[in-house]
Amino acid sequence: MPSLLKQRLDLEVKKRNTSDEVSESNLDPILVAHRYKDPTISLVCALFAYGNVKQIVKFLDSLDFALLKKSDAEIEKSLQNHYYRFQKSKDVIALFIALKxxxxxxxxxxxxxxxxxxxxxxxxxxxxxxxxxxxxYPHTSQGYNFLIGKISIKTKGSGALKRWMMFLRWMVRKDNIDMGLWKGIDKADLIMPLDTHTFNVSLKLGLLKRRTYDLQSAIELTKTLKKFDKKDPLKYDFALYRIGQEKIV
Incomplete structure (x- = not known):
C-alpha cells in the first residue's frame, strides 16, 4: 500500500485520538457510554447508534440505565413512551429486560x-x-430484529454487523476514544465497523475495492488496514469515520 496514504492516516489517527474529539460539541454515541464505563450500557449505546448523531445521543440521554437492575414491571412502566426510529417502546423494553x-x-x-x-x-x-x-426474552418485530441483528454464516451479501463491531472496538481497544473494558481479546482479530462514511471514504482512498456494503467488505477493509498496522487495524476506524462525516475527502 502507498506509504503516503499510511502517513496521512497515521497523522489523522493521532489528531483524532484526543478527549476533545468526543464531546458535547463533537457528538458520538460513545460519549454516553464513557459516562458509565459499563459493558451492558455500552451495548445499548452501540445498538442504537444509527441515524442522526444528535438524535442518537438525545435518545440515549433519555434512558434511565438504572432500570437494568429493576423488575420487568418497572422496566415496562418506565419505558412505555420510549421509542427510536424503527424501534417501538416494546422493542426498547425487550432489550432492557433481556440485558437485565x-x-x-x-x-x-x-x-x-x-x-x-x-x-x-x-x-x-x-x-x-x-x-x-x-x-x-423472546420477542420479535421488524424494529427489534434490526436492533439486535441476525445470525448468518454468510459474509457476502449479509449485514456488516457494524454496531456490534463498534461495540467490540469500544470494549477491546484502549486509547482516548475507546474504553478497553474487556481483556484477553486480540485487537488484531477485530473487524472494522463498516458504516456508510467509512465505506465511501475507503472506496475513495483505494482501501477497499469491493463495492457491496456487507460483512465481506468489512473483512476485506480490515485486511487492507492490517498492512498498515497488523496488530491494531481498527485504530484507523474513528479517523476514517470522521474524515467521511466531515467530508474531508
Whole structure:
C-alpha cells in the first residue's frame, strides 16, 4: 500500500485520538457510554447508534440505565413512551429486560469469549451474544430484529454487523476514544465497523475495492488496514469515520 496514504492516516489517527474529539460539541454515541464505563450500557449505546448523531445521543440521554437492575414491571412502566426510529417502546423494553436477565446469570464478556476463543473469531462471539439476548426474552418485530441483528454464516451479501463491531472496538481497544473494558481479546482479530462514511471514504482512498456494503467488505477493509498496522487495524476506524462525516475527502 502507498506509504503516503499510511502517513496521512497515521497523522489523522493521532489528531483524532484526543478527549476533545468526543464531546458535547463533537457528538458520538460513545460519549454516553464513557459516562458509565459499563459493558451492558455500552451495548445499548452501540445498538442504537444509527441515524442522526444528535438524535442518537438525545435518545440515549433519555434512558434511565438504572432500570437494568429493576423488575420487568418497572422496566415496562418506565419505558412505555420510549421509542427510536424503527424501534417501538416494546422493542426498547425487550432489550432492557433481556440485558437485565443476562446480567443476573452471566456477563456479556464471558458469553462472547466462550464462543470467540474456539477459533479466535469475533463473528462467532457476536452470534453467541445475539442468540443469548433473543433466548432470554423472546420477542420479535421488524424494529427489534434490526436492533439486535441476525445470525448468518454468510459474509457476502449479509449485514456488516457494524454496531456490534463498534461495540467490540469500544470494549477491546484502549486509547482516548475507546474504553478497553474487556481483556484477553486480540485487537488484531477485530473487524472494522463498516458504516456508510467509512465505506465511501475507503472506496475513495483505494482501501477497499469491493463495492457491496456487507460483512465481506468489512473483512476485506480490515485486511487492507492490517498492512498498515497488523496488530491494531481498527485504530484507523474513528479517523476514517470522521474524515467521511466531515467530508474531508
Amino acid at each position: 436477565r443476562l446480567k443476573k446469570k452471566d456477563t456479556l464478556e464471558d458469553i462472547f469469549k466462550d464462543a470467540y476463543n474456539k477459533n479466535k473469531n469475533v463473528i462467532e462471539g457476536i452470534h453467541a451474544l445475539i442468540q443469548k439476548i433473543y433466548s432470554l
